[in-house]
Amino acid sequence: MPHMPRLIQAHEMHPLHDAAATRRTEHSAAAQLPAHTLMQRAGLAVARLALALTPHARTIWIACGPGNNGGDGLEAALHLRHWGLNPVVTWLGNPENTPADAHASYLRARDAGVNFAEEPPELDADDLCIDALLGLGAARPPQGLMAEWLDRMATCPSQRLAVDLPTGLSVDTGSTSTPWHADAHPPRHHTLSLLTLKPGLFTMQGRDACGTMWFDDLGIVTAEEPVAWLNAPGIQATRPHASHKGTWGDVAVIGGESDASRGISMRGAALLAARAALSSGAGRVYVSLLGNSDLWLDTIAPALMFRRFDALDFSALTSVCGCGGGETVAEVLPALLAAAPRLVLDADALNVIARDPKLKLSLANRDTQGHATVLTPHPLEAARLLACSAAEVQADRLACARELTQRFRSTVVLKGSGTVIAAPDQLPNINPTGNARLATAGTGDVLAGMIGARMAAGLDAFSAARTAVWQHGHFADLWPDDLPLTAERLATPP
Numbered sequence: 001m002p003h004m005p006r007l008i009q010a011h012e013m014h015p016l017h018d019a020a021a022t023r024r025t026e027h028s029a030a031a032q033l034p035a036h037t038l039m040q041r042a043g044l045a046v047a048r049l050a051l052a053l054t055p056h057a058r059t060i061w062i063a064c065g066p067g068n069n070g071g072d073g074l075e076a077a078l079h080l081r082h083w084g085l086n087p088v089v090t091w092l093g094n095p096e097n098t099p100a101d102a103h104a105s106y107l108r109a110r111d112a113g114v115n116f117a118e119e120p121p122e123l124d125a126d127d128l129c130i131d132a133l134l135g136l137g138a139a140r141p142p143q144g145l146m147a148e149w150l151d152r153m154a155t156c157p158s159q160r161l162a163v164d165l166p167t168g169l170s171v172d173t174g175s176t177s178t179p180w181h182a183d184a185h186p187p188r189h190h191t192l193s194l195l196t197l198k199p200g201l202f203t204m205q206g207r208d209a210c211g212t213m214w215f216d217d218l219g220i221v222t223a224e225e226p227v228a229w230l231n232a233p234g235i236q237a238t239r240p241h242a243s244h245k246g247t248w249g250d251v252a253v254i255g256g257e258s259d260a261s262r263g264i265s266m267r268g269a270a271l272l273a274a275r276a277a278l279s280s281g282a283g284r285v286y287v288s289l290l291g292n293s294d295l296w297l298d299t300i301a302p303a304l305m306f307r308r309f310d311a312l313d314f315s316a317l318t319s320v321c322g323c324g325g326g327e328t329v330a331e332v333l334p335a336l337l338a339a340a341p342r343l344v345l346d347a348d349a350l351n352v353i354a355r356d357p358k359l360k361l362s363l364a365n366r367d368t369q370g371h372a373t374v375l376t377p378h379p380l381e382a383a384r385l386l387a388c389s390a391a392e393v394q395a396d397r398l399a400c401a402r403e404l405t406q407r408f409r410s411t412v413v414l415k416g417s418g419t420v421i422a423a424p425d426q427l428p429n430i431n432p433t434g435n436a437r438l439a440t441a442g443t444g445d446v447l448a449g450m451i452g453a454r455m456a457a458g459l460d461a462f463s464a465a466r467t468a469v470w471q472h473g474h475f476a477d478l479w480p481d482d483l484p485l486t487a488e489r490l491a492t493p494p
């Protein structure tokens with residue numbers, strides 16, 4: 001039965017369970033197994049991973065909390081001690097007042113001669129500290145000694161391994177009560193999730209807090225329904241030789257407002273989306289610039305065709321609307337919402353809809369007319385659509401994406417670290433690819449074009465959104481360190 005925890009990679013789809021489902025899994029498994037089995041498996045998994053991460057550690061500091069998360073740490077200490085390493089435990093519990101499982105592990109660790117210390121040891125770069133302070137039972141922000149130890153772990157030179165979850169992180173939302181110090185070199189901190197993978201490990205502050213993700217199901221197959229899936233690349237369709245540009249569909253990007261009288265031009269946003277649609281394999285890409293633009297050629301991408309909006313037959317196209325849309329986008333939205341069979345709405349298109357109840361209704365009705373829609377809000381745009389604050393959106397990204405999906409009967413891509421992709425009657429996906437190098441102007445326009453190209457090629461809205469978001473983040477993950485990531489480079493990746 002003992003095995004090594006698995007490294008979680010971005011190429012695999014995984015079910016994600018919330019804290020309540022994980023607790024139910026734990027209780028039903030514990031009821032069928034001899035007492036203390038799960039914690040013994042958890043402690044062994046932690047110890048194996050610790051040894052694999054730092055085989056040359058001179059000291060392994062295990063900071064243990066008062067509950068069962070601390071029990072996992074005590075159990076790990078016992079194994080590390082047996083294997084000849086030097087675990088030093090600091091424990092916030094006491095033998096008289098500890099849950100039964102943790103108490104059993106305390107006795108085993110004590111009897112094995114584990115070193116219990118009052119003060120954390122000094123650590124160097126080859127060493128390891130293990131955060132076994134709080135897991136699913138965290139009830140309030142850490143204070144006092146616990147907060148001091150967390151701070152010490154965040155700033156010491158050693159690697160760090162969090163047991164089950166980084167202390168203070170909400171596994172349902174990815175919010176955290178603890179200021180996580182992001183490491184200069186992210187692989188230096190790790191999290192070993194137990195029994196299930198949870199959504200908050202992958203979105204909001206989850207990725208910064210967790211570092212490299214590992215998973216051990218402790219030999220238990222949960223019967224619980226997931227609340228979401230970790231997004232995966234999807235299957236890349238091969239292109240039949242006997243295909244032509246018409247096979248791959250047409251995209252029209254409508255946006256990029258210019259207003260010479262105000263000295264404003266946002267043409268770049270539309271060009272980025274259009275170039276990205278072209279690079280993503282769309283058969284033909286049209287650009288319809290709003291306002292008084294006199295641009296009729298993109299010299300970087302001369303294959304783009306420029307058309308006035310009234311010259312587009314958008315009933316035959318996939319429309320991507322909003323990128324740099326400005327206020328003028330309000331003039332084209334009623335027609336697009338009423339008749340475009342496949343529509344991606346970004347940026348200003350979303351802002352204009354958020355202010356206009358008639359457009360909101362028209363958007364919500366598209367589903368019943370058999371029209372496919374993808375909304376790609378960043379958190380502030382999502383907040384405008386939901387009439388709340390961006391902080392409220394970020395406090396529960398999964399719930400907000402689900403809410404937008406229900407209100408507007410559309411596929412929703414809630415952008416940011418751990419992008420959430422939700423669609424009516426589907427479990428949402430949380431995307432594991434991408435990084436903060438994408439936090440630069442125009443990368444969202446590129447994503448909108450990538451989604452549009454996939455819809456034009458025949459993918460349903462949800463699949464188009466999931467695969468485009470994954471690929472967009474993957475480009476950023478593979479980006480060479482010495483090459484600045486800019487939206488124009490991302491739009492036409494090598």
Ligand SMILES: NC(=O)C1=CN([C@@H]2O[C@H](COP(=O)(O)OP(=O)(O)OC[C@H]3O[C@@H](n4cnc5c(N)ncnc54)[C@H](OP(=O)(O)O)[C@@H]3O)[C@@H](O)[C@H]2O)[C@@H](O)CC1
Pocket residue numbers: 026030038039042043065066067068069070072099101133134135136137138139140141142143146163164165194195
């Ligand atoms: N049982 C099993 O078989 C298995 C269990 N597993 C492991 O157990 C973990 C869940 O254990 P758990 O339920 O005991 O919760 P845990 O996260 O240790 O914290 C609760 C304790 O902390 C306290 N406390 C709370 N907040 C605090 C704060 N800010 N500052 C200070 N204290 C605070 C709270 O006391 P309170 O003061 O709130 O009464 C309570 O004493 C799970 O994540 C996994 O690691 C796995 O091994 C699978 C098998």
Ligand SMILES: Nc1ncnc2c1ncn2[C@@H]1O[C@H](COP(=O)(O)OP(=O)(O)O)[C@@H](O)[C@H]1O
Pocket residue numbers: 347378415416417418419433434435436437438439440441442443444445446447472
């Ligand atoms: N820290 C981050 N980690 C991962 N992805 C990010 C991060 N910051 C931004 N992104 C991604 O970059 C894109 C930015 O889009 P958006 O906010 O619409 O910018 P713009 O309007 O300038 O194009 C989105 O796909 C978003 O998910």
Ligand SMILES: [K+]
Pocket residue numbers: 069131132133134135162163164165166167
């Ligand atoms: K922990």
